[in-house]
């Protein structure tokens with residue numbers, strides 16, 4: 001089912017107890033050797049974290065940083081790929097710190113055109129099953145994701161999908177994989193035996209969460225419109241949220257529609273209101289939102305998640321969230337009595 005969600009026929013999923021961060025370690029430990037050059041497209045906090053992780057394993061990382069709210073500049077990516085032979089490039093599909101959508105398809109296309117041997121590593125923790133990703137057709141090599149976001153399952157599973165090319169790169173390393181738990185070679189027989197319905201042990205699986213993931217994947221794939229139906233449902237919810245943001249007279253951190261995720265929205269707060277003012281008022285209305293997370297700007301914005309089945313089915317949750325934000329903003333002194341504004345709670 002995971003292969004169906006990410007549109008691959010041949011790639012190998014790894015379903016391992018851990019959080020999304022374990023996926024960074026898996027990609028870095030298995031693919032990167034000391035002095036390997038890696039280009040990290042950093043659209044925020046999580047791009048930086050991935051770069052730090054790659055450096056832990058000896059990667060020589062170049063960080064192409066976008067200004068807050070912007071995404072990677074493809075002309076700079078092109079220049080880098082033309083000048084330096086990178087072992088891998090990373091894109092964060094949705095940087096959860098900014099709600100910015102990386103252009104995975106365009107980056108992968110550039111890589112295939114200019115530097116076909118470079119591995120394309122995608123951080124899809126906040127994107128998989130909400131944002132379009134066609135693993136085989138786009139030429140992705142590693143997708144790192146996790147159970148707890150748009151896959152709609154409790155936290156606790158690191159979900160990674162690796163292409164056969166990525167596995168071959170791991171197998172032909174000059175040096176041993178500098179990790180034990182994160183070693184793909186140790187997990188491969190286990191993943192294969194899962195598929196053969198056979199019993200094999202390397203380390204204890206998170207059995208209950210794997211059952212939950214099984215249920216989530218069935219729910220996702222039950223959409224009448226297939227994965228396209230799932231993506232369109234996310235777009236619909238996202239448009240409602242972003243429409244409300246506009247109606248409240250506020251702006252998203254993402255600077256344009258193209259650069260904005262559909263899985264979540266980061267919103268600049270009005271002058272004089274800080275995240276610490278707003279969040280408790282939202283909580284009092286039964287809604288938990290996140291503050292900012294970008295260094296130096298964290299107090300100036302807040303983040304709303306609207307991904308997965310709970311946010312895309314017709315259950316009224318998004319209405320509750322929007323009404324709570326409107327009420328909390330009003331209580332903070334920001335008038336939301338604009339035209340087209342949704343009701344407040």
Ligand SMILES: Cc1ncc(COP(=O)(O)O)c(C=O)c1O
Nearest residue numbers: 019020021046094096125126146
């Ligand atoms: C884009 C992105 N990458 C990586 C991570 C790390 O995942 P986890 O917190 O599950 O370890 C997160 C967590 O929010 C994320 O949003």
